[in-house]
Amino acid sequence: MTSVRRLPTQEITTATDTREILANARRDTEFYGLDDYFIVDVDSHHVELDSWPEILGYLDSPVMRDTASQMMRNWPQASHLALHNHPPGLTMQDVSGRIPHQASLGESTPDVGSGAERDVTLVRRAMDAMSIDVQVVFPQPMLETGLHPQPEVATALLQAYNRWFTAEVLPREPRIRTMLGLPFENPDACLATIEEFADTPGVIGFLVTSQRHAGVHRNAYMPVYRELERRGLPIGFHAGPNQADTMTSTMNRFLSAHAMSFVTCNMTHMTNWVVNGIPERFPGLRTIWIESGLAWLPFMMQRLDHEYSMRQSDAPLLTRPPSHYIREMYYTSQPMEWTDDKLLAATLEAIDAENTLMYSSDWPHWDFDVPGRIAALPFVSEHGKRNILGETARKVFSLGG
Amino acid sequence: MTTTTSTPRAVDVAAAGDVPERGRLVVEIDGTTTVGIFRFGGRLYAWENRCAHQGGPACQGRIISRVRERLDEGKRSLGLRFDEDTMHVVCPWHGYEYDVTTGRHPGVPGASLRSFPVVEEEGRIRVTV
Numbered sequence: 001m002t003s004v005r006r007l008p009t010q011e012i013t014t015a016t017d018t019r020e021i022l023a024n025a026r027r028d029t030e031f032y033g034l035d036d037y038f039i040v041d042v043d044s045h046h047v048e049l050d051s052w053p054e055i056l057g058y059l060d061s062p063v064m065r066d067t068a069s070q071m072m073r074n075w076p077q078a079s080h081l082a083l084h085n086h087p088p089g090l091t092m093q094d095v096s097g098r099i100p101h102q103a104s105l106g107e108s109t110p111d112v113g114s115g116a117e118r119d120v121t122l123v124r125r126a127m128d129a130m131s132i133d134v135q136v137v138f139p140q141p142m143l144e145t146g147l148h149p150q151p152e153v154a155t156a157l158l159q160a161y162n163r164w165f166t167a168e169v170l171p172r173e174p175r176i177r178t179m180l181g182l183p184f185e186n187p188d189a190c191l192a193t194i195e196e197f198a199d200t201p202g203v204i205g206f207l208v209t210s211q212r213h214a215g216v217h218r219n220a221y222m223p224v225y226r227e228l229e230r231r232g233l234p235i236g237f238h239a240g241p242n243q244a245d246t247m248t249s250t251m252n253r254f255l256s257a258h259a260m261s262f263v264t265c266n267m268t269h270m271t272n273w274v275v276n277g278i279p280e281r282f283p284g285l286r287t288i289w290i291e292s293g294l295a296w297l298p299f300m301m302q303r304l305d306h307e308y309s310m311r312q313s314d315a316p317l318l319t320r321p322p323s324h325y326i327r328e329m330y331y332t333s334q335p336m337e338w339t340d341d342k343l344l345a346a347t348l349e350a351i352d353a354e355n356t357l358m359y360s361s362d363w364p365h366w367d368f369d370v371p372g373r374i375a376a377l378p379f380v381s382e383h384g385k386r387n388i389l390g391e392t393a394r395k396v397f398s399l400g401g
Numbered sequence: 402m403t404t405t406t407s408t409p410r411a412v413d414v415a416a417a418g419d420v421p422e423r424g425r426l427v428v429e430i431d432g433t434t435t436v437g438i439f440r441f442g443g444r445l446y447a448w449e450n451r452c453a454h455q456g457g458p459a460c461q462g463r464i465i466s467r468v469r470e471r472l473d474e475g476k477r478s479l480g481l482r483f484d485e486d487t488m489h490v491v492c493p494w495h496g497y498e499y500d501v502t503t504g505r506h507p508g509v510p511g512a513s514l515r516s517f518p519v520v521e522e523e524g525r526i527r528v529t530v
Contacts, residue, residue: 004414005429012461012493021493024456098463098491098498367495370455 014104018122018364021101022129028372034131037386038401039371040393041135043238043290043332043360046123046169047105048139048161051115052080054168058160064153083157085148086141089243092254093366102366116168123176126363130371133390134399135361136177136204137169143240146184146212155183162197170202177397179205179236184212187220194227204397205234205288210265211242217276225282234286234330234396239266266292270300270326275308277317279325286396288330291362295337298350301326327352330396332360333388334369345379354384358393411520411527414438420445420526423488427460434530436517437461439501441488447519447528448504453512457494460514464490467500467507 009016029035048055056068064083071082094102105122112118119137127135142161148154162180170176180197183189190206197203206228208216216237228235239262242248247264248257266289273279273287301323308315308322318325331351338344351357362368374380374388393399412430420426420440427437427450435450437460452459467487471479489498489507497506499514506512518529 002410002412003431004412005432006415007427007429007435007461009461010425010427011463012458021458024451024458024494027451027456095491095496098465098493098496100463100493373455 012100014100014106015108016100017107018101018105018125019129022126022370025130025370025372028370028375029131032372032375034371034375034389037131037371037375038390038394039130039132039134039359040390040397040399041127041130041132041361041363041371042288042358042393043138043334044123044126044135044363045138045140045365046119048142049080049084049086051119051164052082052084054115055157055161055164056082058163058167059156060159061156064156083153084141085144085154087144087147087241087243089241089254089257090141090144093258095366099366101364105364114168116164116172119169120172120176124173126361127175130361130363132361132371134175134177134393136179138178138207138238139165139181142181143209143238144211144242145181146209146214146240147242147244151185155186155189158183159189159193162193166197166200166203170200174202177202177204179203179207179234181207181209182224184208184214184221187224190221190224191227194224194231194233198231198233204399205236207236207238207290208269209240210237210269211240211261212265215272216269217272217278222281225278225285229282229285232284232398234288236288236290237266237269238290239263239292263292263296267296267300271304274304274318274322274325275315277315279328280317280319286330288332288358288396290332290360291334293335293337294331294333294347294351294353294357295343297326297331298347301350323350327356330356330358330392332358333374334360334362335367336369336373338373341379344377348377348380354380354387355392357388358396359389409529411518411529413525414528415526417521417524417526423464425460425464425490426526428528430528430530435460436528436530437490438519438526438528439464439488439490441501444502445519445521445526446501446504447517448499448501448514449517451515452492452494452497453506453514454492454495454497457492457497459492459497459499460490462491462493464488464501465498467498 059065068082071078109118109121145154158181242261243257248261251257304322414428425439429435438447450460466483469484488501491498504514
């Protein structure tokens with residue numbers, strides 16, 4: 001007897017349940033046996049602006065709390081944006097409603113009492129749908145915090161967010177981990193952030209939000225890197241978009257600005273990081289480049305090696321070509337630019353992906369990758385797939401088990 | 402990753418009126434195969450609800466006309482417009498767009514949806530899976 005069932009959701013919208021949006025991921029789980037893999041998702045996101053009033057309640061300064069509360073009370077639309085530097089271009093991400101989950105996960109979450117509880121519920125739904133065992137969760141628009149016009153406000157917002165996330169989100173779900181954002185404009189505040197949160201369960205490293213104009217090689221940051229190295233905690237550079245810098249200002253489409261600026265911010269930092277010999281100064285500091293994809297890396301390796309060979313005196317701390325250091329750093333996989341098998345295979349080989357690459361979904365962003373993307377790679381060994389999907393992350397973050 | 406049984410058979414999935422012009426119906430058959438049926442220009446088309454990109458539910462996405470860019474005689478851009486002579490469905494996972502009459506992505510050769518024969522007879526829609 002043939003059965004025919006009309007799907008209850010004919011069109012997926014912002015109101016659709018995450019489990020239903022991601023239902024097709026279960027096919028990959030069954031086909032590739034993903035339940036038998038230890039899967040760590042090293043880059044995913046929750047929507048911190050949904051909980052913004054709760055987060056602003058964690059602001060330390062009474063003056064800033066008052067500013068925030070006045071903004072929320074008096075400015076129409078500011079109840080979930082007060083003090084924030086949300087760039088207007090971000091609302092182009094969902095391709096005019098074609099990719100609804102990017103705009104909002106507006107689904108029902110019954111019996112949820114706070115923004116944090118709702119976030120945990122949504123993260124659990126996504127993890128279960130994609131067979132993920134551990135998920136590293138980051139905020140979203142706060143990744144633009146390095147472009148905030150008032151650095152002291154950015155520092156205060158990061159501190160409030162970090163306190164809210166560690167107090168309200170992490171204790172509710174041990175499968176959720178995070179790398180907390182450093183208030184990078186203020187090196188002393190970075191050290192204070194590490195001191196305050198390094199031992200908090202669920203905090204597995206610290207993060208520099210990459211859209212910013214600070215040179216990561218400045219002497220003021222050396223105590224920060226030394227402290228992270230001493231504690232055995234990784235540093236991550238999380239890319240972000242920018243439609244307003246001198247390069248992207250020439251671009252008229254979101255595609256153009258997103259494709260370039262998510263990469264150029266990390267290209268800039270990696271260049272300064274390597275040329276100034278940070279890996280030689282702190283050889284035990286594990287460095288992770290997040291959400292820039294992979295296609296930029298062969299370019300960086302070739303370009304920097306080429307110039308270094310002729311200008312060694314510009315990078316005197318290096319004892320090897322730049323590509324050697326780049327091959328020893330770590331990378332998250334998403335968005336994996338898989339449009340040409342040969343180019344992707346060469347890229348993975350160039351970065352020693354079987355030992356340096358870590359799966360990331362970037363859910364719920366418009367260009368997220370399901371774990372089946374890694375399982376389907378025809379030119380990676382079974383051992384390599386297990387490393388990429390979780391075992392390398394287990395080592396990098398000392399996840400044990 | 403085959404999702405159908407080996408012996409094709411015609412399955413009555415709906416009444417003809419259940420799929421209006423520029424509309425769709427997404428059905429799961431025998432708990433294994435999910436098919437989107439679309440009507441455009443009076444004709445029916447049936448595609449597997451599985452995107453060629455990462456396997457997303459392509460048939461459950463937004464239905465929209467293809468966007469084109471107009472140029473004047475001097476090749477200057479006159480901006481974007483909808484081509485009302487087309488009907489696309491967009492995979493909601495990542496935005497892959499498919500022309501419902503061909504099942505093909507308009508700009509990525511080889512990216513296409515798997516098709517199923519579909520007929521309309523005596524007011525009923527039958528899909529062969």
